[in-house]
Amino acid sequence: MLIAGQVFHPERASDHLEWGWVRLEGGTITQVGKGPAPAKPDLGDDDHCIFPGFLDAHVHLPQFDSIGVAGLELLDWLEQVIFPAEARWEDPAFASDMAERATASLISFGTTGFAAYGSVHSESVREAFASIAARGVRAWFGPALMDRHAPADLCRDADRQIEALASFEPMGRVQPAVTPRFAVSCTPDLLAKAGALACAKNWPIQTHLAETRAELELIREMFDEQPYTEVYDQFGLLTPRSVLGHGIWLSEAERALLARRMSVVAHCPTANRFLEAGAMDRAGLSSAGVRLALGSDVAGGPDRSMVRVARAMIETARARGDIAPTPAQAFRQITLGNAEALGWAKSGRLAPGCEADLVIIRPTIPLHEHPDPLGALLYAWDDRWIEQVIVAGSIEYDHRR
Ligand SMILES: [Zn+2]
Structure with a gap:
């Protein structure tokens, strides 16, 4: 499964979202990349954000x-x-x-x-x-x-x-x-x-x-x-x-x-x-x-x-x-x-080898020009933005259902 969007990487010092993609196989994250996705994503696109669960x-x-x-x-x-x-x-x-x-x-x-x-x-x-x-x-x-x-x-x-x-x-x-x-x-x-x-x-x-x-x-x-x-x-x-x-x-x-x-x-x-x-x-x-x-x-x-x-x-x-x-x-x-x-070494971030637990959101406020996109997400947070929640590689919540 390939997912594209603005990715949050908590392990990095940068406090910005980074446009990129995440690939999952089974319950594991296998690849993470920057920029355009290497193929048509199964979920998300450039107006979505991806967070670790x-x-x-x-x-x-x-x-x-x-x-x-x-x-x-x-x-x-x-x-x-x-x-x-x-x-x-x-x-x-x-x-x-x-x-x-x-x-x-x-x-x-x-x-x-x-x-x-x-x-x-x-x-x-x-x-x-x-x-x-x-x-x-x-x-x-x-x-x-x-x-x-x-x-x-x-x-x-x-x-x-x-x-x-x-x-x-x-x-x-x-x-x-x-x-x-x-x-x-x-x-x-x-x-x-x-x-x-x-x-x-x-x-x-x-x-x-x-x-x-x-x-x-x-x-x-x-x-x-x-x-x-x-x-x-x-x-x-x-x-x-x-x-x-x-x-x-x-x-x-x-x-x-x-x-x-x-x-x-x-x-x-x-x-x-x-x-x-x-x-x-x-x-x-x-x-x-x-x-x-x-x-x-x-x-x-x-x-x-x-x-x-x-x-x-x-x-x-x-x-x-x-x-x-x-x-x-x-x-x-x-x-x-x-x-x-x-003590959950493979949780909490989106990196190869980590467990495939992700939250995919589609915020209804524009983030591209915002001076603090994470501030916007935190203070304007709306649970209706959550499109999918992936647990161990499987879509356990889908807003369309
Ligand atoms: Zn208590």
Whole structure:
């Protein structure tokens, strides 16, 4: 398959689109060129743009039907909105259908890879895991581990949860992830077992860290005044393959610890705004040497489009008075930046040998004379521009269908 258009290359220092073409064979990009395509393209032409598939580093699939309940603080929102929604995943058929629906929805917004949380129900998450794998996306996915501070029907015995998770296997491009929801809903015993399992299997870890002040208070009470980040560290949960959602309320010492462990903080600006959790200090974390990713955090975040999440990242930095990322850096974050954070070496860019995950758009605003085409795309972004989304070489979304 040959695709032509203005190509975005996040690995290059240039912040411009480059007229060119991309050739795919099977699930792989085999050739990339500059200038006119060597033959009649199958998709795209000079008024199209080609991006690497967008990547979402933090999202909750069981929460896709709960977008839009505003006005609650995180802990109340979990109790009143999210736990009842996640309880429905007790039914494996429901979970499998919903995972399929959520994955299709993400693909339609240009997302071809994500790190996602399931519910606590291991068997339902196993079914959902297969649904995600069937769509071809690259993903981390695992049951949200919980054994306290949640309704009784959403708490599980620590040993049983860990044993069930240990029997997961990678499938397609989906990798099991050790996913303790957050230290509030996990006993030290469960956290220790989660850390040990991740170490034994060399699996990635995802959890939440320092999202709201009320959560910090609770952690201080529950863990004897220990700093939040150290709680995870003592159980072996801070590794180079750990992605911690939010990281808003962190001390200098905690930032330094995250940097030493080479763990990743997933900034979720749309969720932070929606739940009024605070404005994450992205520039400060970055200068402390903390690796960063970007996530939608649906349903804490109402936006499924990573382009809108990237725009919110810029707006959050501006509102704080920090030096804000440029539109080119924002598009880089949701492609190559997130790929690097998640350790996906063949994702996030359009180069020979990379996985064939692409978004083809046809913007309705003229870019040729525009002084900042990527700025135009970011701020005027319209999901109706998306013509095709290609996942592992196959057209998984087509606007004509
Ligand atoms: Zn989250």
